[in-house]
Amino acid sequence: MNLTTFTKEQISNMDRRFRATFINSLGGFKSVVLVGTKDPETGSNLAIMSSFFHIGANPALCGLIFRPESEERHTLKNILKTGSYTINHIREEFIAQAHQTSAKYPYDVSEFEVTGLNEFFLDDFQAPFVLESSIRLGVNFRERHDLTINGTVMILGEIVYVHCPSECISGDGFVNLEKAGTITCSGLDSYHNTKLIKRLPYAKP
Amino acid sequence: MNLTTFTKEQISNMDRRFRATFINSLGGFKSVVLVGTKDPETGSNLAIMSSFFHIGANPALCGLIFRPESEERHTLKNILKTGSYTINHIREEFIAQAHQTSAKYPYDVSEFEVTGLNEFFLDDFQAPFVLESSIRLGVNFRERHDLTINGTVMILGEIVYVHCPSECISGDGFVNLEKAGTITCSGLDSYHNTKLIKRLPYAKP
Numbered sequence: 001m002n003l004t005t006f007t008k009e010q011i012s013n014m015d016r017r018f019r020a021t022f023i024n025s026l027g028g029f030k031s032v033v034l035v036g037t038k039d040p041e042t043g044s045n046l047a048i049m050s051s052f053f054h055i056g057a058n059p060a061l062c063g064l065i066f067r068p069e070s071e072e073r074h075t076l077k078n079i080l081k082t083g084s085y086t087i088n089h090i091r092e093e094f095i096a097q098a099h100q101t102s103a104k105y106p107y108d109v110s111e112f113e114v115t116g117l118n119e120f121f122l123d124d125f126q127a128p129f130v131l132e133s134s135i136r137l138g139v140n141f142r143e144r145h146d147l148t149i150n151g152t153v154m155i156l157g158e159i160v161y162v163h164c165p166s167e168c169i170s171g172d173g174f175v176n177l178e179k180a181g182t183i184t185c186s187g188l189d190s191y192h193n194t195k196l197i198k199r200l201p202y203a204k205p
Numbered sequence: 206m207n208l209t210t211f212t213k214e215q216i217s218n219m220d221r222r223f224r225a226t227f228i229n230s231l232g233g234f235k236s237v238v239l240v241g242t243k244d245p246e247t248g249s250n251l252a253i254m255s256s257f258f259h260i261g262a263n264p265a266l267c268g269l270i271f272r273p274e275s276e277e278r279h280t281l282k283n284i285l286k287t288g289s290y291t292i293n294h295i296r297e298e299f300i301a302q303a304h305q306t307s308a309k310y311p312y313d314v315s316e317f318e319v320t321g322l323n324e325f326f327l328d329d330f331q332a333p334f335v336l337e338s339s340i341r342l343g344v345n346f347r348e349r350h351d352l353t354i355n356g357t358v359m360i361l362g363e364i365v366y367v368h369c370p371s372e373c374i375s376g377d378g379f380v381n382l383e384k385a386g387t388i389t390c391s392g393l394d395s396y397h398n399t400k401l402i403k404r405l406p407y408a409k410p
Binding site: 001002003004005006007008011012014015016017018019020021022023024025026027028029030031032033051052053054055056057058059060061062065067089092095096099100101102103104105109114134135136137142143145147149150152156158159160161162163164165166167168169172173174175177178180182183184186187189190191192193194195196197198199200201202203204205 | 206207208209210211212213216217219220221222223224225226227228229230231232233234235236237238256257258259260261262263264265266267270272294297300301304305306307308309310314319339340341342347348350352354355357361363364365366367368369370371372373374377378379380382383385387388389391392394395396397398399400401402403404405406407408409410
């Protein structure tokens with residue numbers, strides 16, 4: 001394949017939308033999840049996000065990046081107001097509904113209702129889980145970091161609940177995401193399923 | 206599938222290695238890349254990392270999370286010393302070599318040499334690129350964020366060079382990562398290729 005080189009200047013001069021899609025694509029395949037929140041006054045919110053990432057296992061920490069001005073802000077507002085949110089893996093069967101949560105609905109509209117995805121609650125956790133997901137995390141807000149370099153906001157949370165199919169958990173703790181039906185995404189709107197190549201043993205010199 | 210629930214207490218009580226693998230897996234599919242750096246005195250370093258993530262397109266920013274004490278520290282040391290690094294997507298053909306870079310080699314050993322992956326340089330950029338990769342980014346260090354919550358370090362960088370196969374770039378800027386051969390990973394050691402389900406149009410209410 002012939003590789004084309006783009007310099008910083010060429011990247012700066014790209015059309016805004018072209019650049020957004022191009023640079024986002026270069027991040028590689030990503031985790032894509034539905035983030036569930038609930039404002040006690042205006043109701044539930046559900047948003048698809050592809051900026052979810054692992055930070056550490058002890059305590060069990062994860063991160064989310066929120067863009068400066070976006071629909072995701074309903075989610076950010078609810079997280080900061082209530083201190084809790086859920087992370088729900090996406091399966092191929094409900095990609096269209098998951099993607100639809102990215103539309104700009106008013107704050108008081110529940111994306112559960114408009115997409116037909118079903119919410120459910122645990123007795124002692126405020127945020128709604130997605131019934132159709134087979135891997136779900138209940139997360140408590142821990143820290144907010146404002147990334148002034150570009151106006152994004154990073155939220156760090158601690159995983160306090162995990163729902164996971166027992167048949168997908170190996171003896172060493174590895175979770176078979178393919179068996180659970182979890183998909184991945186690239187760029188802003190491309191959804192993919194995966195096929196295992198192999199697991200490799202701990203590397204030694 | 207029967208879902209098992211794990212509470213915060215159950216997560217805390219897990220065996221340390223089991224928990225590390227389990228919680229990491231729950232992050233979903235991830236970008237997995239080779240990070241190239243060069244200390245002018247001791248030479249090149251190459252490290253596989255699965256904590257690479259997109260932060261923004263204008264400026265083109267990306268993040269990496271470094272664990273408190275790990276081999277990745279050679280990479281972090283070089284980034285902080287020289288201010289530049291490369292991000293190289295991984296193809297199925299060299300997964301074994303890429304994974305081998307995670308072994309604990311001494312600081313002055315080049316993972317390029319021990320794995321047989323080939324490095325090359327641009328005239329005006331200090332860090333080494335991986336010849337075998339079909340998508341490569343040259344990145345300049347911008348910010349260090351110490352995440353005191355668990356001792357990890359987040360590095361933010363600006364993408365100043367992109368090498369990408371022109372035949373993989375769509376008219377809207379989308380990069381076909383499957384065509385470029387980019388793989389994904391889950392957990393700490395599981396490598397997967399992907400199959401496109403579909404791209405979805407911009408969602409409207």
